[in-house]
Amino acid sequence: MxxxxxxxxxxxxxxxxxxxxxxxxxxxxxxxxxxxxxxxxxxxxxxxxxxxxxxxxxxxxxxxxxxxxxxxxxxxxxxxxxxxxxxxxxxxxxxxxxxxxxxxxxxxxxxxxxxxxxxxxxxxxxxxxxxxxxxxxxxxxxxxxxxxxxxxxxxxxxxxxxxxxxxxxxxxxxxxxxxxxxxxxxxxxxxxxxxxxxxxxxxxxxxxxxxxxxxxxxxxxxxxxxxxxxxxxxxxxxxxxxxxxxxxxxxxxxxxxxxxxxxxxxxxxxxxxxxxxxxxxxxxxxxxxxxxxxxxxxxxxxxxxxxxxxxxxxxxxxxxxxxxxxxxxxxxxxxxxxxxxxxxxxxxxxxxxxxxxxxxxxxxxxxxxxxxxxxxxxxxxxxxxxxxxQNLPYTTSSIRSTLQKVGVLALIDREYKLFMDATDKHILDFLDTAPTHPVVQKSTYEIDVQYFLVQYDYSLNKEGSPLRFFPMQGVSAQATLAEVYEILQHRREGAVYVQGSTPHSIVGVITWDAVRSYLYRKEY
Structure with missing residues (x-):
């Protein structure tokens, strides 16, 4: 045309x-x-x-x-x-x-x-x-x-x-x-x-x-x-x-x-x-x-x-x-x-x-x-x-370049357990029976919804809670692992959730450990 x-x-x-x-x-x-x-x-x-x-x-x-x-x-x-x-x-x-x-x-x-x-x-x-x-x-x-x-x-x-x-x-x-x-x-x-x-x-x-x-x-x-x-x-x-x-x-x-x-x-x-x-x-x-x-x-x-x-x-x-x-x-x-x-x-x-x-x-x-x-x-x-x-960037790091080639749906973990404002005891009981499944706590506020990744606290702090709660950000199902890496790289722990049809819906979880494991994979 x-x-x-x-x-x-x-x-x-x-x-x-x-x-x-x-x-x-x-x-x-x-x-x-x-x-x-x-x-x-x-x-x-x-x-x-x-x-x-x-x-x-x-x-x-x-x-x-x-x-x-x-x-x-x-x-x-x-x-x-x-x-x-x-x-x-x-x-x-x-x-x-x-x-x-x-x-x-x-x-x-x-x-x-x-x-x-x-x-x-x-x-x-x-x-x-x-x-x-x-x-x-x-x-x-x-x-x-x-x-x-x-x-x-x-x-x-x-x-x-x-x-x-x-x-x-x-x-x-x-x-x-x-x-x-x-x-x-x-x-x-x-x-x-x-x-x-x-x-x-x-x-x-x-x-x-x-x-x-x-x-x-x-x-x-x-x-x-x-x-x-x-x-x-x-x-x-x-x-x-x-x-x-x-x-x-x-x-x-x-x-x-x-x-x-x-x-x-x-x-x-x-x-x-x-x-x-x-x-x-x-x-x-x-x-x-x-x-x-x-x-x-x-x-x-x-x-x-x-x-x-x-x-x-x-x-x-x-x-x-x-x-x-x-x-x-x-x-x-x-x-x-x-x-x-x-x-x-x-x-x-x-x-x-x-x-x-x-x-x-x-x-x-x-x-x-x-x-x-x-x-x-x-x-x-x-x-x-x-x-x-024009100060337009055109180079990327090797890590970002690798992760840009993989969509979040390729690494998503759909076998997660979702709790709604549950007590620590309920979450601990589940973790004792299924320690490998991601656990997500959903907290509902007046005008917002917040998701937390819940894991055992391995800091050996006997005075605090045995659980750690990591606030999770949502990413689009169209996103790549590069966006996940940018969110998690500062703390190098926690997870993000993949959004469904609405911003506050969740279809799966990607943890920092999953991203790190992908980077260490050998490629032909």
Whole structure:
């Protein structure tokens, strides 16, 4: 729906999708400004606090909120992203695709009252389906979720995400056809000595990706004091002015890739489009236009790859037959270093070009690109940089990460004994006959109900009661063991009760000892 919406809007003033060169210069100046005003209008309607969108926000929600996505942010992403893409901003459709896929799946999971650990996996499924449907790249979608969002490989996660990516790709083929968007890029046969050049090629792109990430963060820092309206308007003006002179730099980046192949001999225009695309992308992302980053990165990678092909003119009289090959290798290397997802980048260029011949040369550029960016220049993923700047946590402890994967219903003890304001003698009589069953005392007050876990007092205090009463907090049946751990870790004793259909109903008990025992279990 999202892709059809923004493409339908574009076709109201373009002769084909993303071809902004078909517009008159005055319209290329006006449309991005109107698009910025539309984005601001949607932000007003949904309120500014719900403006956070895109892949960094999704990573934050997956890591800290079990993948549950706010509804108003999703509306902002749909309509704001639609306006951004329709008006020619240098942003990609994968950012909205990730956000909308995560939101749609989490809404369904929460409506079905699934456990939060299941919703977290379901969110990953929605992300994979969204990317796969957007680019018809199911394998790359699976690896993107594993490498960038969840950052783990588990078979019980892998299987449903694979299925979701396949479903997304099938639906995309039914609606948009079975075309691969970069299938026109062909891989030539390379001389053996050229693999040495690939190492240098990848290293250079790793350095450029570091510069690219740094400039995006600089734009974010420099223009943060400006209000939102001024930032969006500035992005619209810059896009319109640059688009007036170089229309091929506008849009998601695929039009630039088509131009690279169509006219590879014009090196001056190639460099002009490269510089213009670089400027438009860092300002669009840095000033808060609600779109993705990967689309423009694909375009920039192709432009950089074609540019770095020209030194081969020393060895070949006319290296233009290698243009397609170096364009797709540039995409692989640049995408790897910008988002730190080498496997996703490798699979993406393989699927987008519909060719397995790209695998070996792509590996030869991906490795030096990643090592140069990560080890030499200490360049982290652009998504991680954005999260750090916004103070959005995306890391968890190993204990919390383990417990987030298990719902409370997996460890609940339903064989508990419930007493209603019973005396100590009644409770002691029961404990003497069934010492292993949790005992819960329910105390009813005028406006509240309180549950207590009752256990023997092993402190050897002969003057006090032989029983200890631990106040219990309730947790939702959707909760994970991570929430239980957060409640009990301070005292390292006691228990929580799992709520039933109402907050004060109880369906079972989880003790601290049960949580601790689970953590000590050996896993394969």
């Amino acid at each position: 999202f892709r059809l919406s923004y493409e339908s809007l574009q076709l109201l003033w373009l002769d084909e999708v993303d071809n902004f060169a078909s517009l008159e210069p005055e319209m290329r100046l006006l449309i991005p400004i109107l698009g910025a005003l539309a984005i601001f209008l949607f932000a007003i309607i949904t309120r500014f606090k719900h403006y956070r969108t895109g892949i960094p926000f999704v990573i934050y929600r997956v890591k800290n909120h079990n993948g549950l996505m706010p509804f108003k942010n999703t509306l902002n992403q749909f309509f704001g992203g639609m306006a951004a893409l329709a008006s020619g901003f240098s942003v990609g459709r994968e950012g909205p695709s990730v956000h909308l896929g995560a939101a749609g799946s989490s809404f369904i999971g929460n409506w079905l009252k699934l456990p939060y650990n299941s919703i977290r996996i379901l969110t990953g499924c929605g992300i994979a389906a969204g990317i796969s449907a957007s680019f018809n790249t199911p394998f790359a979608a699976v690896l993107f979720v594993m490498e960038v969002v969840l950052r783990e490989y588990k078979i019980h996660i892998f299987i449903p995400i694979m299925l979701s990516a396949a479903c997304g790709s099938v639906l995309s083929r039914l609606v948009f056809g079975d075309d691969h968007e970069l299938a026109f890029l062909t891989i030539a046969e390379f001389d053996t000595w050229m693999y040495l050049y690939f190492i240098l090629f990848g290293a250079v792109l790793g350095g450029i990706s570091t510069l690219f990430n740094m400039q995006i963060m600089n734009i974010i820092r420099w223009f943060r004091p400006m209000n939102m309206f001024s930032r969006l308007l500035l992005a619209g003006v810059i896009t319109g002015l640059v688009g007036w002179f170089i229309p091929n730099a506008m849009g998601t980046g695929f039009s630039a890739i088509h131009w690279v192949v169509a006219a590879p001999q014009d090196i001056q225009l190639l460099l002009a489009i490269l510089l213009a695309k670089f400027i438009l992308t860092i300002f669009a992302i840095g000033l808060g236009i609600p779109g993705g980053l990967i689309g423009p990165v694909l375009g920039l990678g192709a432009l950089l790859g074609a540019t770095l092909m020209y030194p081969l003119g020393l060895a070949y009289e006319d290296p233009s037959h290698l243009t397609s090959s170096f364009a797709i290798l540039g995409i692989a290397a640049f995408l790897t270093s910008v988002v730190h997802a080498p496997l996703a980048a490798l699979s993406a260029v393989m699927e987008l070009s519909n060719s397995v011949d790209v695998v070996l040369p792509a590996m030869m550029v991906i490795v030096p690109s990643y090592v140069t960016a990560n080890q030499l220049f200490k360049n982290s993923s652009i998504f991680i940089r954005q999260l750090d700047y």
